[in-house]
Amino acid sequence: MTFAASQSRPLAASPKTGEKSAQVAYATIKQRILDNEYAPGTAVLEQALANDLGLSRTPVREAMIRLEHEGLVRVVPRHGMTVLPLAxxxxxxxxxxxxxxxxxxxxxxxxxxxxxxxxxxxxxxxxxxxxxxxxxxxxxxxxxxxxxxxxxxxxxxxxxxxxxxxxxxxxxxxxxxxxxxxxxxxxxxxxxxxxxxxxxxxxxxxxxxxxxxxxxxxxxxxxxxxxxxxxxxxx
Amino acid sequence: MTFAASQSRPLAASPKTGEKSAQVAYATIKQRILDNEYAPGTAVLEQALANDLGLSRTPVREAMIRLEHEGLVRVVPRHGMTVLPLAxxxxxxxxxxxxxxxxxxxxxxxxxxxxxxxxxxxxxxxxxxxxxxxxxxxxxxxxxxxxxxxxxxxxxxxxxxxxxxxxxxxxxxxxxxxxxxxxxxxxxxxxxxxxxxxxxxxxxxxxxxxxxxxxxxxxxxxxxxxxxxxxxxxx
DNA sequence: TGATGCGATAACGTATGCGATATTGTGCGC
DNA sequence: GCGCACAATATCGCATACGTTATCGCATCA
Missing domain, CATH: 1.20.120.530 (GntR ligand-binding domain-like)
Known part of the structure; x- marks a missing residue:
């Protein structure tokens, strides 16, 4: 499933040279969460996010781990990453x-x-x-x-x-x-x-x-x- | 430098089936840190740790990221993971x-x-x-x-x-x-x-x-x- | 009609490969 | 003998590959 390289570069967060992909993934996803672009509860899979950001799963996974530990999202193995709803x-x-x-x-x-x-x-x-x-x-x-x-x-x-x-x-x-x-x-x-x-x-x-x-x-x-x-x- | 596969399975933390390697790596490393087995300041490289634990670099990296965010270690790209000294x-x-x-x-x-x-x-x-x-x-x-x-x-x-x-x-x-x-x-x-x-x-x-x-x-x-x-x- | 078992499939977890790059060692000039 | 440039090399970051496993659809059966 390699067809989806429609976006070959990150959509946001200046893709300046020397900037690590994992950092870009982290910053981009975080920004989107804070901007409420991911409705709480909706799932995003690793691969989907990777395609979206024009990266491989590896840096996206690392970003997801960080975000999970910051308490912004929850990652459930086959249900993707979901923004935590606030009760x-x-x-x-x-x-x-x-x-x-x-x-x-x-x-x-x-x-x-x-x-x-x-x-x-x-x-x-x-x-x-x-x-x-x-x-x-x-x-x-x-x-x-x-x-x-x-x-x-x-x-x-x-x-x-x-x-x-x-x-x-x-x-x-x-x-x-x-x-x-x-x-x-x-x-x-x-x-x-x-x-x-x-x-x-x-x-x-x-x-x-x-x-x-x-x-x-x-x-x-x-x-x-x-x-x-x-x-x-x-x- | 691939000679070091002397330990082909994790040294600690029950390698029970179904237990994810990244979890094992995380738990093992953390235990060692708390037990003061890594002197603060001494560096451990990804590959060395991976060999030591009998894993590949990927799960070890993920464990290191978690530990870094918990404030236990610092990871500097080509200087490995070091336990943070306490001033x-x-x-x-x-x-x-x-x-x-x-x-x-x-x-x-x-x-x-x-x-x-x-x-x-x-x-x-x-x-x-x-x-x-x-x-x-x-x-x-x-x-x-x-x-x-x-x-x-x-x-x-x-x-x-x-x-x-x-x-x-x-x-x-x-x-x-x-x-x-x-x-x-x-x-x-x-x-x-x-x-x-x-x-x-x-x-x-x-x-x-x-x-x-x-x-x-x-x-x-x-x-x-x-x-x-x-x-x-x-x- | 609803529940259950099973195969297909997709997502994941980990391993490995590869190119980029920082670090280390060496030799040369001073 | 000391410093610096450059080459050698080890480490890393990311991509990709692969085996495992959970999930989903569908057929069968109650």
């Missing part, structure tokens, strides 16, 4: 983890008494959120929100922690995108973020973590409520 | 994560007001720790301690969280084994564990988390101090 329970798990780890990040960062320079990314993200809300631009707001959270965990200096938060963030990406316009407008959100930043800058770990926790638990509650309310049991 | 900084990172996540687990578990039956594994682990200390059997104590922590995160019901804690637990396994006899004897430890269990059983999340945090931060401080004191910068 409300998954969102609860993910929020618990994010809150736990981001609290550690917040605490560590505040305890370090960082300079204004150092936490500039956080301030920038807050500004961007505010500006986006001004324009009623929810997509930009979501991007800025993401920048805030990922900057926070990167700034704390714990690389393992940052990687873990990023993993669950990606797992829940689709759910956030779906519910973005169903949730109440994040009007207070910017203020809450700013307050956390202030506490960090003030070098007050206790206040920073308390504020952050309140903020996150509110967000978590909203999210889970919306998902259940709309019956989105298989996002 | 004091790594231990700090790992403890921060463990504390953060285990606090979430403790809180959730306590909030659920579990029955005595449900938390039996925790009590059993405490008993085993006490018995081991009685016998001055540090190895058994360490095993019981491990059971306690892993039971806790499993009981909390958040499977992602449990998997994450297990990952960092494994990463730090070697360091714990090395320092087991360098640390002060964990005499208070059993009591501290029991107090946490009591608070959980009492359904008091605030007390449970406070106690747990104190316990863990003490342990973390001890561990890092010992590592630095003995100059174990590359465990």
């Amino acid at each position: 409300p329970r998954d969102m609860t798990e993910i929020y618990q983890i994010m809150i736990g780890l981001e609290l550690v990040a917040t605490e560590q960062l505040a305890a370090r008494q960082p300079s204004a320079d150092e936490i500039a990314p956080l301030v920038e993200a807050c500004d961007a959120m505010a500006a986006a809300m001004e324009r009623d631009d929810l997509d930009s707001w979501a991007k800025a929100d993401e920048r805030f959270h990922l900057s926070l965990v990167e700034l704390c200096g714990n690389r393992r922690l940052a990687a873990m938060v990023m993993a669950v963030w990606e797992q829940s990406h689709r759910a956030r995108m779906f519910t973005l316009r169903l949730r109440p407008k994040p009007t207070d959100s910017t203020r809450e973020h700013r307050e956390v930043v202030e506490a960090i800058l003030a070098g007050d770990p206790a206040r920073a973590t308390r504020l952050y926790r309140d903020h996150r638990e509110k967000a978590s509650g909203q999210m889970v409520r919306i998902i259940e309310q709309y019956g989105l049991t298989r996002l | 004091p900084r790594d231990m700090t990172e790992i403890y921060q994560i463990m504390i953060g996540l285990e606090l979430v687990a403790t809180e959730q578990l306590a909030a659920r007001q579990p029955s005595a039956d449900e938390i039996a594994p925790l009590v059993e682990a405490c008993d085993a720790m006490a018995a081991a200390m009685e016998r001055d059997d540090l190895d058994s104590w360490a095993k019981a301690d491990e059971r306690f922590h892993l039971s806790l995160v499993e009981l909390c019901g958040n499977r992602r969280l449990a998997a994450m804690v297990m990952a960092v637990w494994e990463q730090s396994h070697r360091a714990r084994m090395f320092t087991l006899r360098l640390r002060p004897k964990p005499t208070d430890s059993t009591r501290e564990h029991r107090e946490v269990v009591e608070a959980i059983l009492a359904g008091d999340p605030a007390r449970a988390t406070r106690l747990y945090r104190d316990h863990r931060e003490k342990a973390s401080g001890q561990m890092v101090r010992i590592i630095e004191q003995y100059g174990l910068t590359r465990l």
